[in-house]
Amino acid sequence: MSIKRDDLVDFVYAEARMLDEGRYDEWLELWLPDGHYWMPLDWKQTDPLHVTSFLFEDMFMLKLRVERLNGARTFSQKPKSRCHHVIQRPFVDEMNDEAGRYVTNTNMHYVETRQDEQFLLALTATHELKLVDGRLRIANKRVDLLNCDAAFGNIQLLP
Amino acid sequence: MGRYTDNREAVAALVRGREVHRDVYIDDEVFRLEMKHLFANTWVFVGHDSQTPNKGDYFTTQVGDQPVIMVRHTDNEIKVLYNRCPHKGTKIAIDRTGNTGKFFRCPYHAWSFKTDGCLLAIPLKKGYEGTGLDQSEGSRGMKAVGAVKNYRGFVFARLAEEGISFEEFFGNALSSLDNMVDRSPAGRLEVAGPPLRYMHRCNWKMLVENQTDTCHPMVAHESSAGTAVQIWNELGYTEDDPKPPAMEIIAPFMSPYEFFENMGIRTWPNGHGHTGVNHSIHSNYSAIPGYFEALCDAYGKQKAKAILDENRHNTVYFPNIMIKGPIQQLRVFIPLAADKTLVESYIYRLVDAPDELTARTAMYNRMINAPTSIVGHDDLEMYERAQEGLHADGLEWVNVQRLYEEDEDFDEERVENGTTERQMRNQFHAWVKFMTVSMNEKEAAE
Ligand code: FES
Numbered sequence: 001m002s003i004k005r006d007d008l009v010d011f012v013y014a015e016a017r018m019l020d021e022g023r024y025d026e027w028l029e030l031w032l033p034d035g036h037y038w039m040p041l042d043w044k045q046t047d048p049l050h051v052t053s054f055l056f057e058d059m060f061m062l063k064l065r066v067e068r069l070n071g072a073r074t075f076s077q078k079p080k081s082r083c084h085h086v087i088q089r090p091f092v093d094e095m096n097d098e099a100g101r102y103v104t105n106t107n108m109h110y111v112e113t114r115q116d117e118q119f120l121l122a123l124t125a126t127h128e129l130k131l132v133d134g135r136l137r138i139a140n141k142r143v144d145l146l147n148c149d150a151a152f153g154n155i156q157l158l159p
Numbered sequence: 160m161g162r163y164t165d166n167r168e169a170v171a172a173l174v175r176g177r178e179v180h181r182d183v184y185i186d187d188e189v190f191r192l193e194m195k196h197l198f199a200n201t202w203v204f205v206g207h208d209s210q211t212p213n214k215g216d217y218f219t220t221q222v223g224d225q226p227v228i229m230v231r232h233t234d235n236e237i238k239v240l241y242n243r244c245p246h247k248g249t250k251i252a253i254d255r256t257g258n259t260g261k262f263f264r265c266p267y268h269a270w271s272f273k274t275d276g277c278l279l280a281i282p283l284k285k286g287y288e289g290t291g292l293d294q295s296e297g298s299r300g301m302k303a304v305g306a307v308k309n310y311r312g313f314v315f316a317r318l319a320e321e322g323i324s325f326e327e328f329f330g331n332a333l334s335s336l337d338n339m340v341d342r343s344p345a346g347r348l349e350v351a352g353p354p355l356r357y358m359h360r361c362n363w364k365m366l367v368e369n370q371t372d373t374c375h376p377m378v379a380h381e382s383s384a385g386t387a388v389q390i391w392n393e394l395g396y397t398e399d400d401p402k403p404p405a406m407e408i409i410a411p412f413m414s415p416y417e418f419f420e421n422m423g424i425r426t427w428p429n430g431h432g433h434t435g436v437n438h439s440i441h442s443n444y445s446a447i448p449g450y451f452e453a454l455c456d457a458y459g460k461q462k463a464k465a466i467l468d469e470n471r472h473n474t475v476y477f478p479n480i481m482i483k484g485p486i487q488q489l490r491v492f493i494p495l496a497a498d499k500t501l502v503e504s505y506i507y508r509l510v511d512a513p514d515e516l517t518a519r520t521a522m523y524n525r526m527i528n529a530p531t532s533i534v535g536h537d538d539l540e541m542y543e544r545a546q547e548g549l550h551a552d553g554l555e556w557v558n559v560q561r562l563y564e565e566d567e568d569f570d571e572e573r574v575e576n577g578t579t580e581r582q583m584r585n586q587f588h589a590w591v592k593f594m595t596v597s598m599n600e601k602e603a604a605e
């Protein structure tokens with residue numbers, strides 16, 4: 001199977017929709033087992049390990065995060081939060097058919113709400129995708145917040 | 160002026176042995192008095208000197224509600240100045256860090272000041288000839304805080320010109336800071352990256368009390384730590400299997416009451432104290448290759464072992480920081496309003512120790528202290544519910560009596576059962592002391 005630009009664009013849109021609709025089991029299936037979801041704390045941060053990040057989660061932590069959302073004693077999700085991504089068309093920054101490796105760069109507005117509170121984050125998501133057994137998967141995802149140096153209240157779902 | 164201003168009796172009456180009045184958390188006047196008295200009379204954390212390594216480097220923050228600049232002066236000493244131009248009040252620096260060279264220059268009318276605050280120059284100075292400038296407050300330059308102490312890299316300030324000395328205020332409590340710094344073979348820490356900044360809509364004291372609240376983890380964090388343990392078991396692993404670092408960090412939050420009872424709590428005079436006298440949630444982290452050897456080379460085997468045998472959990476330095484010695488973290492609870500607190504969480508690198516230690520510390524910080532942290536979500540939910548719940552009339556007192564004893568003497572160092580709320584009571588004892596020490600006595604209040 002050969003990957004076209006639109007396949008990559010559709011993938012990024014579909015992923016955001018899964019998060020908005022809370023289809024987390026499907027969402028976890030998108031990931032390759034050794035992938036990391038990285039949200040840096042510092043502007044243009046290069047090191048995920050030796051300085052603090054907001055998130056640098058492997059599959060175990062991502063699974064824990066989404067399972068917790070439905071826990072019987074998850075009081076910060078009683079009532080639940082909801083979220084909403086508005087996406088600009090992704091840039092395709094790398095198309096390497098030989099290696100089956102693709103990189104997209106997508107600007108988004110992310111809205112999260114719970115009870116009377118709602119907040120907006122502007123962000124750039126970088127998806128590193130790999131073609132494995134004829135299927136696009138997330139090898140790594142990086143989410144840079146435009147206001148990463150601001151103080152935040154709870155961000156409970158996944159931008 | 161309200162009920163509490165210059166009314167020592169009314170302020171002291173907010174704290175009883177077993178309970179405290181809700182006004183300490185929700186009353187705006189009490190909050191303003193805390194800023195004026197408590198945060199002026201105590202030694203408050205400002206920053207770490209590695210945040211300003213070179214001459215002219217500065218860092219801006221707050222001591223209580225007072226904007227300050229911490230700066231490295233030309234003599235290499237750390238100065239702490241109010242961040243306010245003596246001319247018309249403009250903040251001198253608003254970026255969080257920077258380098259100002261040999262002097263600060265106000266961006267409004269270009270008055271300039273040496274990095275110890277002294278007035279250096281005023282443009283078109285002849286306009287002040289014969290006006291008595293030398294008698295005005297402004298001519299004395301940027302005002303410095305009352306006193307500054309750099310203790311092994313950690314910079315504290317007392318806003319008040321006079322008051323308790325640094326040594327008397329902290330006393331033996333400094334042993335926790337010592338242990339954290341001694342964990343570097345070079346006896347030196349360096350800040351690693353910017354802090355997490357997490358906004359809490361609750362009173363700052365709720366956060367400080369939570370640091371030694373050992374009866375909440377297995378309840379409030381069941382959703383995060385409990386789920387982690389459950390997933391771990393579903394994967395077919397047991398308690399005794401070697402855990403990945405993330406599990407090493409989160410699983411101990413689910414330890415039973417007994418674990419926390421036995422860990423012990425130590426209290427020191429002036430509101431300081433720590434959990435984890437005998438062991439803590441940090442005790443069973445796996446060893447990092449090469450680290451113990453590096454410590455032995457620096458200190459000898461016996462002292463190296465003694466340093467690592469100390470596994471203090473949270474040390475509260477009254478009024479508003481907590482450190483974790485075993486993993487080199489510091490959290491500062493910056494009061495913004497009675498119902499608003501900014502929590503900044505710093506991590507430090509142990510100079511001359513393996514990088515893996517910094518990696519574990521960074522992992523802990525993002526897993527536990529971030530606005531995106533599931534453990535943080537558990538806690539903040541409770542604080543915010545408490546802040547709202549306290550407005551319910553009918554019940555006006557907050558209970559702090561677990562393992563209370565008659566005639567507790569907070570001026571003596573004590574080690575108690577790890578689930579006691581003695582440290583919370585210790586904090587409130589110190590709270591009354593430093594709130595009222597500088598109050599004028601008002602005749603016949605009300
Ligand atoms: S306000 Fe600073 S020089 Fe005028």
Ligand SMILES: [Fe+2]
Pocket residue numbers: 369375376379380538
């Ligand atoms: Fe907690």
